[in-house]
Amino acid sequence: MTVNASRKRLSREESRAQTREGLLDAAKMLFARQGFEGSSVEQIAEAAGYTRGAFYSNFESKELLLIALIERCFDDDLNGIAQLQGDLVSVSAGFQEAADLEEARHREAHLLKMEFWMCALRYPVVRAAYAEQHARLRTAIGSLIEAQYAALHRPLPAPADQLAAVTVALRNGLDSQKLISPDAVPNDLYGLTLHLLLTGHAPQQPSTD
Structure with missing residues (x-):
């Protein structure tokens, strides 16, 4: 029984x-x-x-459902980041791969991300939850960047958390531009700019020999 x-x-x-x-x-x-x-x-x-x-x-409310959705989406992002390994070249390539969704999925994912951001600005209870999740994301990305610089025996050009904030802002900004003006943002621009930001030089082009 x-x-x-x-x-x-x-x-x-x-x-x-x-x-x-x-x-x-x-x-x-x-x-x-x-x-x-x-x-x-x-x-x-x-x-x-x-x-x-x-x-x-x-x-209990639509706002609490939104917070649960924000937490779930950030968990998905963090799980993806946890899979990124290797040197700075492969790290930037990994971020780019995550950005290269097929167009419909990419559009829906970005619109949802922007909706989270707008709701965080409008609703204090959502803002607190969003800020907490965003801090988790920055910490995860910052730890990855920090580890890569340590592996190369190079000092960080800025605090890891700040570099992480820039990578997130870069991704969001380019995604917005690409959805509005696709031709202005080539598919490899994010990876190229991120690599330049993190290393101070452009990635080497593959040999044509």
């Missing part, structure tokens, strides 16, 4: 987790397409295939 109760409880927990993830997935799509303020609780629940009651059994 104890075993059956345990299985039933686990099933409820799994069902709740599935509902929560479904709501987050729906919110991710809607926030990218029509913005946080343009998406209602009812629309999010309907897009996920659940009721308004299911929404509020998982999230």
Whole structure:
């Protein structure tokens, strides 16, 4: 009887987790397409295939759902950064590879990122959560940059956290420009500029011999 109760409880927990993830997935799509303020609780629940009651059994408010989504997206970014290894050349190439999503995915991901940023400016509770996650991102990138400079026995030209902030700002700025004026931002511009920023010189071009 104890075993059956345990299985039933686990099933409820799994069902709740599935509902929560479904709501987050729906919110991710809607926030990218029509913005946080343009998406209602009812629309999010309907897009996920659940009721308004299911929404509020998982999230007390739309703002708290947004914070959960921000945390999930930053976790995904941090998992990707954790996979980057090698010297500064491969590190910059790794960042570039992460930026080279196919156009539709790239557009949705960037619009969502900008929506996070706008909501952080407008809502204090979201700002605090966003700032915390952004600090985690800078720390992760800064540690990676610091390790690469140490491997090359070179001093950092600036604090690692500041260099990380610049790499994030560079990525976001170029992504915005590329979505508006694709021809103005070649696919390799981010990797090239990041390598130049981190090493002080342009990457060597492969030999044509």
